[in-house]
Amino acid sequence: MPDINMKVEDVMQTSIHMVSGLATVREAIVEMKQIGVSALIIERRDESDEYGIVSVEQIATKVIAQDRSVDRVSVYEIMDKPILTLNPHMAVKYAIRLLARFDSRRALVVDENGARGLVTLRELIHVHAETPASEPVGKDE
Template structure:
C-alpha cells in the first residue's frame, strides 16, 4: 500500500494574495483584479478584532454592472461578503476541501498566527496540484 504524504493548506495556497481596503471603489477592485489576474480580492480587516471580507467578480457583476450603478460611487464594503471563513495554514487539505464544499465557498484565506499568508481555491486545487 502506498502511503500518501499529508498535504496542508500551506502546501497548496497561493502566497501572493491581493488585498483591498473596504473604502476603495468597485472600479478600484475591478482594476486590481485585472492587474493581478484574479477573480476575487481579500478585503482587509479594519483592526485586530475584525474579520476578513471578500469581493468577487460575481459581486461586481450582480451589484454594479447589472443594476447599472456607477462603479466610482460604490464602495467595496457595500459589495463584499463578510465575515468569510478562513483556514489554518496547518489544516489538512482534505478538511479544507470538505469545509469549502459544505459551506458552498470556492475559496478561503489562509491564516497563520492571525495573519493572512495565502489563499486556497477549489479551482487551483484541482487544476494546479497533483492531489489525485
C-alpha cells in the first residue's frame, strides 16, 4: 500500500530533457522523437530567467495546424513560459490540485539548486489512486 504522505519527489521523473529557446521546432521534434518524450524544457538564459516548456500539443496547434514552417519557427515563439513549478516536498494530492487548477498536464520540479525533475498529472493521478480510501482530498484541507 503506498504512503498517503507521498511527495512529488517520490513520483517525479529525474531525467529532464532541455533545449535552447533558439532551437527550431524541427530540432525539437527530432529531439523528442530520439528521446521518446512529448515535451522539452526550455533552458533558462541566465539566473534571473525562468524555465519554459514546449510540447507536441503546442507544435501541433501553433505550428503545423497553422501551416507554419518547422524550420523557420523557434521554440521560444511557441513555448509556455514560465512553466508551472512544484516543490519536491509538496504532497501529491496538492500537486494534483494545483495542476488541475491551472489546467496543466505537467510541471517542473525545482528546488534551491534548480530543476530536479518533471512530473505529469497522469503519474500523480496513478499514485493517488493507490492511496487508501480513508484519506479523502477535501476542499477544506
